[in-house]
Amino acid sequence: MTVAKFNTVITPLTQWVNLQQPLDFTAYCQVGGYQAAKIALTEYQAHEVLEIVKNSGLKGRGGAGFPTGMKWSFVPMYAPEDKNAPDNKYLIANADEMEPGTFKDRLLLEGAPHQLVEAMIIAAYTIGANKAYIFLRGEYHLAAKRLQQAIDEAYQHQWLGDNIQGSQFSLNLYLHCSAGRYICGEETALINALEGKRANPRAKPPFPQVSGLFGKPTIVNNVETLCNLPHILKNGIDWFQGLAPNSDAGTKIYGACGRVKKPGLWELPMGVTLREVLYQHAGGMQAGLAFRGLLPGGASTDFLVAEHLDTPMDYDSIAKVGSRLGTGGLIVLDDKNCPVAMVLNLMRFFAQESCGYCTPCRDGTPWAVEVLARIEQGQGRIQDLDTLSKLCDFMWIGKTHCALAPGAVEPLRSALKYFHDDFLQHIEHGCCHYNPSAIAKRRQVAQSSVQAVTTSSNMTGSANE
Amino acid sequence: MMNKELAMNSIDTVTIDYQTYLSAAEIAAIEHEVSIMETRDAAGIEALKVVQAHRGWISDDSLFAISDLLAMPIAQLEGVATFYNLIYRQPVGQYVIHVCDSIACHLMGYEAVLIAIKQHLAIDYGQTTADGKFTLLSNACLGCCDKAPAMMVGTEHYQNLTPASAVAVLAQLAAKGEADDCS
């Protein structure tokens, strides 16, 4: 078996990324592209590739961190002549990336489209799928163009289509461009969307691995997850596990946005600390600003604060301190931005993107928006904090049809914990302290009501009644 | 289901032949999408995008015509059409501006950019300028969070916006549109 023993590549996913001009087929082959797909097709049986992926410790990069090999192992496999075999199985690359604060897949899609095509050949071969789709969000126009080019080239060079490179394996790969709706990223909603239905999530079970697209066994994987495959096959399991300092394997594309000095994306060993990403790579806070907190992995993860900065950014470690690694994109809050306004912005997003299928989420998210808006505008009441806590409970895991609503709860419930004083101040002082014009207005109102009280013989009620 | 009678106020009766409503180019593009899906109705969203690319938006007539072509219930297609942010069920301007209003853009102060755009065009969200050039809409995170604030106009993404740079982009597009009109 041709497995390189001494590979020094430490940024496998992004080593060939070129945003100006991604490698075309020939250039990609020159740097070793499609070698891994060749190894898979010519040297391994499908179940052997599955073993490798299982043993590599690769976990899904779409947010939940589910072990990829295990997910694949639920797909029923059949002997070539088995009459019970379904006429199709499907592989779908989830490129719907719409989680606010997440922009990592875009880098891979725009910068190295052939890497994803090669990865999908390997994944499809392993699960026995002959049809695959890239489900791309509608706003990624440049990615669409480049992916279609890569797909066309792969067909021209017999890396897609019937009997790939003379093997028994055939695969047709298509690009589907969505039209802007966050819930389409949820894998069962995505499947409904691909079937031409309204993209409400489906009940599980049955799981897509058994009954997914058009009722056939289907695997949905995140783009970044898939892009690891060629490298694992080429360089081996030991190399992959050696990339990460802790128990999780491989690299992760981390990101940072908000008022940091150098927002961006970095492929780093899985499990570097939050502090390293925030200060070493993102350069720390912009001049004159202090760090308040961050969401470690996109909009639907719990806030973490200064005391958590030494936490390694792997799935287990981040979970231990009460959040989720999610997509690995830090959203950083500074001391001049209002945490209540931040949570309000996030909740507005979730309310708008709620698919409306189940009551706790359809009604709960706009309700939370209403209450948060009231507090942010200085009209909040102390009971509102109870209401928000209750809403967090109503929308929590197990009470809703899919994970969107619990995701919406995460930043809110953690903000109530870490920024409790900010909520209280808004309510007690009737204004937002981060907003100078609101404070000025509040002073005006206060002054005029003092005048009103002194000039009027009537007793006026308190402003907070 | 070839012809549908649209009775309007019981006076005007418009008969539309939905078999000839879509152009040959539209039908060809839609049939290509159908060919890569397992069922005709699975191409619904792609068909909506094809027709929108040709006509700018999805009218009721377009909806009827597509549902006929794909042999799918009109209600299912309308359910799909209204589900998505990027399918326009009302006429839009030549350029549709989608300003990102999600969290990174919020933290970086997109509100000032939005106000500048609204003032420059003298329209609010959901409106189209009187000359039909621009429609203003919001958009969830555009995936440009490290270069926030961001907006998308047509298929182009504009990043690291300031109120001035956003207005400059629009002024440039307006001038370009006029040049196109003259040619």
Ligand SMILES: Cc1cc2nc3c(=O)[nH]c(=O)nc-3n(C[C@H](O)[C@H](O)[C@H](O)COP(=O)(O)O)c2cc1C
């Ligand atoms: C509301 C919602 C939106 C999601 N959006 C995405 C997305 O844009 N991209 C993605 O890869 N996964 C997304 N997911 C997760 C997918 O459901 C699924 O877990 C993932 O694609 C599996 O891939 P993985 O195993 O490779 O991580 C989303 C989940 C939810 C609940």
Ligand code: SF4
């Ligand atoms: S939780 Fe929200 S997004 Fe998910 S099914 Fe219920 S309403 Fe739809």
Ligand code: FES
């Ligand atoms: S939040 Fe505006 S681009 Fe991501």
